[in-house]
Amino acid sequence: MLNIFAVNTVLNESRKLRDKILPEEYPSGEQYLIPIIESIDNHKTLEITYQGHWQDKSYTFQIEPYCIKAFKQRWYVAARSPYYDKVLIYSLDRILEMKQTDLPFEYPQTFHPKAYFDDSFGVIVDEEYDVEKISIKVYGNQCKYFRSLPLHHSQKESETHSNYSIFTFRLRPTYDFCQAILSHGDFVEVLEPQWFRIQIGTTIQKMNQLYE
Known part of the structure; x- marks a missing residue:
């Protein structure tokens, strides 16, 4: 996989490509x-x-x-x-x-750096959250997005249907994972654990109140 350091090396060595490669x-x-x-x-x-x-x-x-x-x-x-x-x-x-x-x-x-972050979605390593099985239902073509760019290395597609799929994860459902789920809008529904489903639903209700 080409990383940011490799991209920067290419850009530094080839000035004519600098305006054609747009890294983050x-x-x-x-x-x-x-x-x-x-x-x-x-x-x-x-x-x-x-x-x-x-x-x-x-x-x-x-x-x-x-x-x-x-x-x-x-x-x-x-x-x-x-x-x-x-x-x-x-x-x-x-x-x-x-x-x-x-x-x-x-x-x-x-x-071990990799092991330290293994059970986390991003950079929040909060041991107050237990490592849990998270199940979500993903609707429509958004399933293709999850297949091509998994949210986490533990992601598995446990069920595949014509208009939705069930994806599971094993991680700590911390704040940054919650934000990642919410970023997919109404294409993603949390199924379990129940407390996490309630938390996401409560956040959505508060967001809805801002537009009422």
């Missing part, structure tokens, strides 16, 4: 990729000044970077927070400043 643009944060990669490789702690989307002010603290992940046009770093003593996810576009330190950290042999 990332809002910001790419300038931090190299120092993060170097810190992961050298096992060196980073000091960052960070302001989350829901925070009124920024904070400066240290992180121990474990891996980088791209999701929906944003770069994220999974890093251990020494303060909280756990792995947290930081969006690179929310980093205001970054500097490498000489403070070493030990990369845990038990941490």
